[in-house]
Amino acid sequence: MPVYADVILPLAIQDTYTYSVPDGMAVEAGSRVLVPLGRKEVVGIVCRKTTDLPEGIDKSKIRPLTSVLDAQLVVTEEQLRLWQWMSGYYLCPIGDVLAAALPKKVLDRQYSFEHSVRRTSRLSRPPINLHPPFPLTPQQDRAASEIRQAWQDKRVVLLHGVTSSGKTEVYIHLIEEQLQQGRQVLYLVPEIALTTQLTDRLERVFGERLLVYHSRVSDGKRAEAYRQVLNHSAGQVVVGARSAVFLPFRNLGLVIVDEEHELSYKQQDPAPRYHARSVAVMLASQMNAHVLLGTATPAIETQRNAETGKYGISRMTERFAGLQMPRITLIDLNRQYHRKEMYGHLSDPLVDRIREELGKGKQVILFQNRRGYAPYMQCTQCGSVPKCPDCDVALTVHRNLRGSYMQCHYCGYESALLSACPECGGEMRVHGLGTERLEDEVEKLFPEARVARMDLDSTRKKDAYQEIIRSFSQHEVDILIGTQMVTKGLHFDDVSLVAVLQADSLFNQPSFCSYERAFQMLEQVAGRAGRKGQQGEVIIQTFDTGHPVLEYLCRHDTDGFYHWQIQEREQFHFPPFVHLITLTLKHRDEQRVADAAKSLRQRLTAAFGNRCSAVMQPSVTRIQNLHIRQIQLRIERTAPVSKGKQMIRQILQEVSMTLPCKGVTVQPDIDPL
Ligand code: ADP
Ligand code: ZN
Numbered sequence: 132m133p134v135y136a137d138v139i140l141p142l143a144i145q146d147t148y149t150y151s152v153p154d155g156m157a158v159e160a161g162s163r164v165l166v167p168l169g170r171k172e173v174v175g176i177v178c179r180k181t182t183d184l185p186e187g188i189d190k191s192k193i194r195p196l197t198s199v200l201d202a203q204l205v206v207t208e209e210q211l212r213l214w215q216w217m218s219g220y221y222l223c224p225i226g227d228v229l230a231a232a233l234p235k236k237v238l239d240r241q242y243s244f245e246h247s248v249r250r251t252s253r254l255s256r257p258p259i260n261l262h263p264p265f266p267l268t269p270q271q272d273r274a275a276s277e278i279r280q281a282w283q284d285k286r287v288v289l290l291h292g293v294t295s296s297g298k299t300e301v302y303i304h305l306i307e308e309q310l311q312q313g314r315q316v317l318y319l320v321p322e323i324a325l326t327t328q329l330t331d332r333l334e335r336v337f338g339e340r341l342l343v344y345h346s347r348v349s350d351g352k353r354a355e356a357y358r359q360v361l362n363h364s365a366g367q368v369v370v371g372a373r374s375a376v377f378l379p380f381r382n383l384g385l386v387i388v389d390e391e392h393e394l395s396y397k398q399q400d401p402a403p404r405y406h407a408r409s410v411a412v413m414l415a416s417q418m419n420a421h422v423l424l425g426t427a428t429p430a431i432e433t434q435r436n437a438e439t440g441k442y443g444i445s446r447m448t449e450r451f452a453g454l455q456m457p458r459i460t461l462i463d464l465n466r467q468y469h470r471k472e473m474y475g476h477l478s479d480p481l482v483d484r485i486r487e488e489l490g491k492g493k494q495v496i497l498f499q500n501r502r503g504y505a506p507y508m509q510c511t512q513c514g515s516v517p518k519c520p521d522c523d524v525a526l527t528v529h530r531n532l533r534g535s536y537m538q539c540h541y542c543g544y545e546s547a548l549l550s551a552c553p554e555c556g557g558e559m560r561v562h563g564l565g566t567e568r569l570e571d572e573v574e575k576l577f578p579e580a581r582v583a584r585m586d587l588d589s590t591r592k593k594d595a596y597q598e599i600i601r602s603f604s605q606h607e608v609d610i611l612i613g614t615q616m617v618t619k620g621l622h623f624d625d626v627s628l629v630a631v632l633q634a635d636s637l638f639n640q641p642s643f644c645s646y647e648r649a650f651q652m653l654e655q656v657a658g659r660a661g662r663k664g665q666q667g668e669v670i671i672q673t674f675d676t677g678h679p680v681l682e683y684l685c686r687h688d689t690d691g692f693y694h695w696q697i698q699e700r701e702q703f704h705f706p707p708f709v710h711l712i713t714l715t716l717k718h719r720d721e722q723r724v725a726d727a728a729k730s731l732r733q734r735l736t737a738a739f740g741n742r743c744s745a746v747m748q749p750s751v752t753r754i755q756n757l758h759i760r761q762i763q764l765r766i767e768r769t770a771p772v773s774k775g776k777q778m779i780r781q782i783l784q785e786v787s788m789t790l791p792c793k794g795v796t797v798q799p800d801i802d803p804l
Pocket of ligand 2: 519520521522539540541542543544755
């Protein structure tokens with residue numbers, strides 16, 4: 132009887148490809164194989180072995196597998212199940228999941244699981260002086276017992292602990308317990324947190340049992356980490372960014388999702404557009420492992436799950452060592468500008484406070500969530516704004532060590548700074564505030580202070596991020612200016628003042644969760660203030676001192692904020708009360724994409740009725756010369772959403788074959804943020 136193998140290839144075209152298995156070739160689900168594809172040969176993973184062919188497949192067209200690449204299986208059954216689930220849940224070909232799941236090296240036919248470097252860097256690493264974990268404080272100890280208790284009848288538990296309550300120490304104790312039982316632990320953190328204080332702390336406790344896995348680790352090292360987890364030869368504690376959910380765990384006891392509210396857990400591009408928190412919960416339930424979600428500012432969705440009893444919850448309301456929550460003061464920018472009590476973008480009271488703190492030998496963090504010098508420039512005569520030729524956005528002005536230039540923040544296009552308007556010859560003026568401009572102003576105001584800037588541009592070089600953190604924590608820098616990068620779980624002992632230059636920009640984002648994000652970001656950045664001994668201070672400049680987000684923030688009232696938001700979400704039918712699915716259509720030709728969207732919407736409306744939105748234009752309607760339209764589906768919680776997704780999949784398949792949708796890219800985004 133002929134035997135066939137369904138193989139997953141790292142291609143987004145169809146789900147699996149069928150090949151025949153030559154006599155005597157040992158393949159199983161999970162084997163890494165070389166297969167012919169057209170005139171090429173590619174590496175894939177066998178997901179199923181079968182003796183019967185699906186109907187409608189022409190036997191004579193089936194080609195044999197070329198070879199099996201390893202003596203062992205390199206993908207586990209559990210991984211294959213997880214990939215399948217992801218492909219169904221996120222409406223993407225399983226090949227996309229495969230491409231995200233395996234280190235690139237593993238998809239190279241030259242790579243060998245047998246001959247890979249067994250003597251890894253750990254030999255050359257200096258020996259680590261291990262430290263036993265700190266003893267827990269009474270509050271931490273209580274939280275740990277509550278979490279253990281809750282795990283007895285809930286898979287997922289939320290640890291809602293204020294900034295600096297010492298959540299990491301609680302994690303460490305719970306991890307240690309899992310290791311004692313011989314189980315593996317996955318510790319997920321937002322990408323950026325990985326290069327810092329956290330890995331050092333974990334390494335001191337867990338030493339060689341710790342494995343670090345994220346996108347900045349070289350691909351060779353990623354492949355080696357994959358192999359070590361597969362063979363269980365190391366890495367009982369894996370600390371990693373979102374892609375670590377794809378590692379071949381066999382004996383997982385616990386998944387920790389630290390800063391679970393973080394947006395960076397959601398992959399935007401390319402597909403699969405997955406949320407690592409959701410995948411982590413799925414992974415844990417497949418492996419019968421516990422999940423711990425930790426944060427000071429829970430996602431609304433998570434808090435809802437805790438409120439309804441789906442998740443367990445434990446709280447820590449006190450900061451470590453009796454530290455007080457920072458005091459928050461609002462400064463009314465309307466009034467400041469009106470009275471002309473401003474130095475550039477810093478109000479007089481803020482300038483005074485910075486001066487005082489510097490005088491006391493303290494450090495200051497200034498937060499402005501906009502990189503570059505200024506968001507746009509405009510002609511003073513005719514009002515025209517220089518835009519990217521390929522995207523429908525204004526060019527951001529940059530003035531830094533590289534010089535002065537304009538850059539598109541969507542595609543990277545650059546051009547020289549304009550001195551005169553190309554339309555009318557009028558004078559050009561920069562508008563708005565970015566971190567580079569803030570740095571300029573601060574350096575002029577405080578010439579004696581040492582200033583550093585932390586944003587995407589200043590941290591592009593390898594290790595630059597770490598160097599900024601190091602110099603700031605060793606107080607070689609007095610004022611740190613930064614984008615949201617400075618909000619991420621860092622601890623500095625001498626920071627007594629944190630200021631937010633323009634809070635309003637955070638509120639005006641076009642998303643149902645913009646208030647949620649604003650609150651989280653502000654509460655997190657506030658949490659950087661006041662570490663040792665005294666109460667920290669946070670100054671927020673805003674044009675809208677009465678904004679409800681700021682009112683809740685000033686009281687550090689996370690629960691009040693949650694109740695307000697959850698009510699709004701329910702009233703206006705937003706998640707977590709509905710499932711949201713966005714379909715994004717893209718094409719070079721605007722008419723084509725508009726026609727395609729119209730036609731797709733007709734099909735969807737026929738199937739989904741008023742659950743389907745009108746065709747929408749996103750705030751940026753063209754990126755890299757592709758015109759964009761969107762359609763959104765809202766499916767009530769009580770409806771069988773997986774059936775809905777099957778219907779969408781079918782509709783997309785049908786329309787993709789015919790005009791006007793033929794050739795138009797359609798990208799589904801499930802649970803968009
Ligand atoms: P967060 O809750 O913000 O994640 P961390 O876990 O980073 O807080 O802890 C904040 C600070 O308090 C860290 O510097 C940490 O070393 C210290 N800390 C917390 N718990 C303890 C403990 N039980 N013993 C000693 N130091 C602790
Ligand atoms: Zn562009």
